[in-house]
Amino acid sequence: MENMFRNGIFRLASLVLAGTMLTAVGAASAETAKKKGSQAPFEVKYANIQWFDPVYIADEKGWFEEEGLKIKWVGEIPAAQLVPSVASRSIDFANRHTPLVLTANAGGAKLKIISAGARTTAERPHMKYLVSGENTSIKSVKDFKGKKIGINSFGACSEYVLKEYLKRNGLDKDVQFVVIPDANQEQVLKQGQIDVAVLHSPYYEKATKAGGAREVFSDYVVDKGRTGMLPYFTSEELIREHPEVVKKFVKVLVKASNWTNKHHDEAARIFAKRRGLDPRYVGSWEYYKDGKVPSDKEVQWWIDLLVREGKLKKGQIVAKDVYTNAYASQAVSNKK
Numbered sequence: 001m002e003n004m005f006r007n008g009i010f011r012l013a014s015l016v017l018a019g020t021m022l023t024a025v026g027a028a029s030a031e032t033a034k035k036k037g038s039q040a041p042f043e044v045k046y047a048n049i050q051w052f053d054p055v056y057i058a059d060e061k062g063w064f065e066e067e068g069l070k071i072k073w074v075g076e077i078p079a080a081q082l083v084p085s086v087a088s089r090s091i092d093f094a095n096r097h098t099p100l101v102l103t104a105n106a107g108g109a110k111l112k113i114i115s116a117g118a119r120t121t122a123e124r125p126h127m128k129y130l131v132s133g134e135n136t137s138i139k140s141v142k143d144f145k146g147k148k149i150g151i152n153s154f155g156a157c158s159e160y161v162l163k164e165y166l167k168r169n170g171l172d173k174d175v176q177f178v179v180i181p182d183a184n185q186e187q188v189l190k191q192g193q194i195d196v197a198v199l200h201s202p203y204y205e206k207a208t209k210a211g212g213a214r215e216v217f218s219d220y221v222v223d224k225g226r227t228g229m230l231p232y233f234t235s236e237e238l239i240r241e242h243p244e245v246v247k248k249f250v251k252v253l254v255k256a257s258n259w260t261n262k263h264h265d266e267a268a269r270i271f272a273k274r275r276g277l278d279p280r281y282v283g284s285w286e287y288y289k290d291g292k293v294p295s296d297k298e299v300q301w302w303i304d305l306l307v308r309e310g311k312l313k314k315g316q317i318v319a320k321d322v323y324t325n326a327y328a329s330q331a332v333s334n335k336k
Contacts, residue, residue, distance in 0.1 A: 041070035042245050045091045047077040048275075050182065051200045052118075052284050053095065054256035056274040057267055063255055067248040079181070080153040086235055087111060093249060095232045097157040098302045099311075101322065106312055110236040113323035115250050116288035116298070117257070120228025124264075124286040125218035127157060127228075128204040130197045132189055133214050138196070140216065141169050147195035150180040150188060158198040160305060161219050161227045186212055202271070206281035229288070229298045231323065250291060250327035257287035291328035296320055 044064070046055060058064055059071045077085055082094040083101065087109040095117050105111055120126040131138045138144070144166065151158035159177060166172045180188055185197040186207040196216070199207060207213040219228055232253060239246050260267040264284045272279040288294065296319040303319060306312040 041068050043070050043072040046071050047091050048073050052271055054260050057270050058252045058256035060270050063252045093234045095230055100156050101233050111233050112236050113231040113233045114327050115232040115253055115291040116293040117232050118230040118285035119288050120220050120225030121286045122220050125220045127219040129216045130213040145171050145174045148176045148178055149196040150185045150194040151177050151198050152182050161222055165222050202282040205283045209281050226301050247327055251331040254291040254331040261287055290332045292325045293323045
């Protein structure tokens with residue numbers, strides 16, 4: 001009887017001990033899961049940009065993952081909607097031309113340029129002005145008089161840079177702008193519905209290399225490309241809420257941009273793969289070194305133009321308030 005009692009006590013103690021161990025293991029597992037959950041990558045909402053973009057390069061090479069970020073591709077967004085999409089927090093970052101950031105902020109948006117992005121060079125311009133390969137009558141900007149010109153949207157580089165060049169040549173009121181997406185302009189040009197196509201990479205490579213169009217000039221003709229900065233920007237709200245995310249995003253962006261400058265051909269192939277394009281007709285842009293905006297002048301050029309166009313009031317926006325090089329500088333210092 002006594003043995004049976006002792007055996008029962010032993011079994012009960014064993015069950016209690018086993019239960020305690022399972023509870024401890026369960027608690028440890030829960031704590032481990034909690035820790036793992038806290039290390040889950042931050043999802044960055046980002047549009048499938050139609051033009052060349054180093055974000056594709058960095059995503060392909062796993063550089064965002066290394067920083068604890070994950071690009072959540074949301075699909076293509078029309079060029080004209082990229083700035084409003086960042087302002088409304090539908091996406092977290094985008095790259096479009098400086099005047100759109102300026103006019104959005106003038107209208108009440110709170111956007112900040114966080115990296116300089118692409119630049120115009122003679123060899124790799126931001127835009128090219130193309131005519132049909134069979135058109136021999138248009139040889140210079142003087143021949144644009146009375147012509148229909150395709151642009152991807154109003155209020156950005158495709159409109160304003162050409163308008164400035166036309167104005168300097170006395171032709172600013174003598175052309176008709178027609179809004180047509182870059183992807184459709186080559187075909188519309190061939191059909192004769194427009195006389196001039198204003199195209200970005202990779203669309204100008206496709207049009208010229210395939211023989212359907214020829215270049216008249218590029219945007220480098222306007223002040224040696226000072227107008228060509230294509231910056232990355234985000235909302236000031238995101239900067240306040242997730243400063244580390246912005247810091248890491250720019251770090252990866254700078255890495256990918258600098259890498260692109262040294263590996264243009266491979267970068268073009270990766271972009272072609274990600275976009276489902278023929279690699280024979282794809283190129284890449286040149287990027288500002290280390291992602292830094294060189295000076296206030298790159299922003300001030302646009303402020304002055306928008307004041308002349310009546311889109312901004314004089315003194316309404318100060319160049320140094322529009323951008324920051326802080327994140328790009330941190331990316332470079334962390335690299336050393």
